[in-house]
Amino acid sequence: MALPENEVLEALAEIVAEETGIDAAEVQLEKSFTDDLDIDSLSMMTIVTLAEEKFDVRIPDEEVKNLVTVGDAVKFIANQA
Amino acid sequence: MNVVVTGLGTTSPIGGDVPTTWEAALAGKSGVRRIEHEWVEQYNVPVTIAGQLAVTPDQVLSRPETKRMDPSAQYALVATREAWADAGSPEVDPYRLGVVVSSGIGGVWTLLDAWDTVRDRGAERVLPLTVPMLMPNSPAAYVELELGAKAGAHAVVSACASGAEAIAVAYDMIQSGRADIVVAGGTEAAIHALPISAFAAMKTLSKRLDEPEKASRPYDVDRDGFVLGEGAAIVVLESEQFAKARGARIRARLLGTGRTADGYHIAAPEPTGDGQKRAMTAAVEQGGLTLGDLSHINAHATSTPVGDPIEARGIRDLLGDHTDNVLVSATKSMTGHLLGGAGALESVFTIKALEDRVAPPTINVDNPDPDLAINLVRNAPAALPASGDIAAINNSFGFGGHNVALLFASA
Numbered sequence: 001m002a003l004p005e006n007e008v009l010e011a012l013a014e015i016v017a018e019e020t021g022i023d024a025a026e027v028q029l030e031k032s033f034t035d036d037l038d039i040d041s042l043s044m045m046t047i048v049t050l051a052e053e054k055f056d057v058r059i060p061d062e063e064v065k066n067l068v069t070v071g072d073a074v075k076f077i078a079n080q081a
Numbered sequence: 082m083n084v085v086v087t088g089l090g091t092t093s094p095i096g097g098d099v100p101t102t103w104e105a106a107l108a109g110k111s112g113v114r115r116i117e118h119e120w121v122e123q124y125n126v127p128v129t130i131a132g133q134l135a136v137t138p139d140q141v142l143s144r145p146e147t148k149r150m151d152p153s154a155q156y157a158l159v160a161t162r163e164a165w166a167d168a169g170s171p172e173v174d175p176y177r178l179g180v181v182v183s184s185g186i187g188g189v190w191t192l193l194d195a196w197d198t199v200r201d202r203g204a205e206r207v208l209p210l211t212v213p214m215l216m217p218n219s220p221a222a223y224v225e226l227e228l229g230a231k232a233g234a235h236a237v238v239s240a241c242a243s244g245a246e247a248i249a250v251a252y253d254m255i256q257s258g259r260a261d262i263v264v265a266g267g268t269e270a271a272i273h274a275l276p277i278s279a280f281a282a283m284k285t286l287s288k289r290l291d292e293p294e295k296a297s298r299p300y301d302v303d304r305d306g307f308v309l310g311e312g313a314a315i316v317v318l319e320s321e322q323f324a325k326a327r328g329a330r331i332r333a334r335l336l337g338t339g340r341t342a343d344g345y346h347i348a349a350p351e352p353t354g355d356g357q358k359r360a361m362t363a364a365v366e367q368g369g370l371t372l373g374d375l376s377h378i379n380a381h382a383t384s385t386p387v388g389d390p391i392e393a394r395g396i397r398d399l400l401g402d403h404t405d406n407v408l409v410s411a412t413k414s415m416t417g418h419l420l421g422g423a424g425a426l427e428s429v430f431t432i433k434a435l436e437d438r439v440a441p442p443t444i445n446v447d448n449p450d451p452d453l454a455i456n457l458v459r460n461a462p463a464a465l466p467a468s469g470d471i472a473a474i475n476n477s478f479g480f481g482g483h484n485v486a487l488l489f490a491s492a
Contacts, residue, residue, distance in 0.1 A: 018144065018145075018148065019145060019148060019149075020145055021143055021144060021145035021146075042209050042210060042213075045209040046208050046209050046210055049205075049206065049207075049208055049209065050208075052205075052206075053202070053206055
């Protein structure tokens with residue numbers, strides 16, 4: 001059963017905001033985690049770990065490199081959840 | 082190369098910064114309180130009192146900062162920001178700026194929280210920042226990142242002497258020409274069920290649980306152990322030449338350091354106090370002073386039945402005929418014992434004592450141990466000589482027989 005993407009975005013934005021101090025409103029679908037949000041790899045791994053627990057999904061290591069934008073992550077999580 | 086102190090910072094059980102901490106110390110205020118955490122009852126922790134921070138870091142730091150750092154690093158960062166601003170936020174070549182920040186225990190909260198995660202939620206839930214948070218050099222590293230320091234960042238560990246030894250290593254860095262400025266000190270965040278239980282198992286902690294504010298009573302006949310404290314203190318040290326060139330306010334001088342080891346026991350201090358006395362002697366000699374130049378000692382004095390008399394004996398043996406002229410203060414009576422933070426916080430007290438020419442009180446000494454025979458500052462502050470150069474020693478000793486004495490003098 002897929003989760004609505006807007007719900008995933010909202011919860012993911014909260015995780016990103018909590019970890020990095022970036023305003024949750026800045027965490028938008030088209031934003032790149034590294035280029036736009038300036039999130040380093042350690043923070044990205046933290047966000048992935050927290051998101052896995054929050055949404056009860058598995059995000060394999062080889063998949064993380066494909067999650068370039070927030071939208072990529074939202075889509076992946078929404079489809080898994 | 083002369084070494085001077087130009088900045089001070091702390092977050093302690095009696096104040097969120099240096100001015101409030103010093104004011105509370107002169108007022109003889111205790112920072113020891115009952116621990117209000119559910120784990121105290123949940124695990125039947127045998128000691129329920131501690132010197133807990135007056136101002137928690139979440140009131141000062143941003144949310145991402147508190148999430149990415151163990152409390153030990155958070156405390157160090159709070160103290161660093163105050164000390165750096167106090168020094169006038171110096172313009173310094175990053176390759177000439179060093180850091181030495183110690184902790185006696187390290188990131189114990191992070192380590193044990195992560196172990197809870199492994200057991201309760203599975204190994205895959207352990208967060209990637211766990212290692213950078215638990216490593217004992219984490220506070221030093223975060224201070225290094227905060228200031229962009231590139232001359233070297235060190236975390237020297239010697240149990241309860243760690244904070245003082247950090248300042249001694251910083252002195253060496255400046256003396257040897259490795260740095261113009263070194264930010265140095267110690268931090269500890271170990272008010273957690275496990276360290277408390279472990280110290281209690283050694284019978285080192287006070288059991289005066291019904292009177293928290295009276296539990297830490299160095300040199301009193303009824304002392305029964307130390308009270309665990311938490312917090313951090315940081316000093317900014319500079320070569321005198323550099324400080325003068327930039328027009329910095331010089332608060333005090335660090336004239337010398339003495340470091341010895343007992344070679345005796347993993348926890349007990351060597352009974353004659355020889356190693357402690359040799360550390361004090363070395364500091365006075367390196368500083369080029371004589372015993373008659375000393376006015377004040379901030380003692381290690383943790384309030385244990387065994388430790389306090391050994392240090393008193395060392396002080397008496399060192400000072401001889403000068404014993405009565407040197408005012409001894411035991412500020413752990415107010416703050417509790419900050420372990421790796423203690424030597425740094427007590428350096429701040431020593432520097433403030435020289436600056437304001439007043440020795441802080443030792444509280445709770447209702448009945449001084451008659452065997453000590455030192456000139457103890459009891460329940461009210463005592464004036465230091467009002468004019469001329471004055472000098473003071475800060476003692477710190479650690480499990481493992483680490484003895485560190487720092488010799489400070491008025492600016």
